[in-house]
Amino acid sequence: MSNNKENKLWVSSKDAMKTTKIKSCDLMHYRIQGKLEFEKRGNAYFYSKKSLNNLKKD
Incomplete structure (x- = not known):
């Protein structure tokens, strides 16, 4: 159960490229860097989704 929750905090490279474009x-x-x-x-x-969101803000 905790593994599923942990996976929601991390995204694959493919998903990261989609969300940040x-x-x-x-x-x-x-x-x-x-x-x-x-x-x-x-x-x-x-x-991590958190670092991707911070990247989008910059």
């Missing part, structure tokens, strides 16, 4: 290379640059909070699970990156 930015390209994957921009997502990578923001990640490297430390502007996005992320987790790497296997080969996939997941981004």
Whole structure:
């Protein structure tokens, strides 16, 4: 149950690109610059919704 709740706080790269309307290379640059909070699970990156919302405000 808690895992499902935890998944709602994180979105995949594909969903992050849709919500912020930015390209994957921009997502990578923001990640490297430390502007996005992320987790790497296997080969996939997941981004926190909170950091994506902060990015949209800037």
